[in-house]
Amino acid sequence: MNKEALKLLISPSDIASKVSELAKQILNDHGEEELILIGTLKGSFIFLADLVRALDKKDVFIDFVRVKSYGYSDTSSEEIVITKDIELPLEGKTVILVEDIVDTGLTVKFLLEHLKLHKPKIVKVCALIDKRERRKVDVPIEYVGFVVEKGFLVGYGLDYAEKYRHLPGVYEVIKS
Numbered sequence: 001m002n003k004e005a006l007k008l009l010i011s012p013s014d015i016a017s018k019v020s021e022l023a024k025q026i027l028n029d030h031g032e033e034e035l036i037l038i039g040t041l042k043g044s045f046i047f048l049a050d051l052v053r054a055l056d057k058k059d060v061f062i063d064f065v066r067v068k069s070y071g072y073s074d075t076s077s078e079e080i081v082i083t084k085d086i087e088l089p090l091e092g093k094t095v096i097l098v099e100d101i102v103d104t105g106l107t108v109k110f111l112l113e114h115l116k117l118h119k120p121k122i123v124k125v126c127a128l129i130d131k132r133e134r135r136k137v138d139v140p141i142e143y144v145g146f147v148v149e150k151g152f153l154v155g156y157g158l159d160y161a162e163k164y165r166h167l168p169g170v171y172e173v174i175k176s
Helices: 012-030 045-055 106-116
Strands: 004-010 035-041 060-068 081-084 094-102 122-131 143-148 170-175
Touching: 012 045, 012 122, 012 143, 035 045, 035 106, 045 060, 045 094, 060 106, 094 106, 106 122
Parallel strands: 035 060, 035 094, 094 122, 122 143
Antiparallel strands: 004 170, 060 081
């Protein structure tokens, strides 16, 4: 990507509405239960923060896992490595894996298998964006914010080579 132009796909107000809707769905499914939300770093940190605030629930615990699969490229290397593991005990707990985007599905599949080793009661996936253009494996996504068929997306935590995470909306990078 030599020169990039950005085209707004999802506005900050649309994101805020969707985060509120996702929080309501989670509360409907798990109202009184203690929840552990695990954000995938770095991309999900903004989404996770907004989601936790929208849940407005006292029994919510937060942890993070960091994996490496993209590096400084716009395509996945398909080799997934955990660089920061979870720290909270998950055994017997309700866990929601919070993802910024599900693209190939490989990272989510890897993380679901990894989290199951910790013997949680249940693990569900909440993704801001379900992008199906390059899906290689089917993975369950119980809570979906937006479905985007294709494009390289940045903003609201999503990046290209560590740029654009700070943008309040989600944009498609237009290559020139």
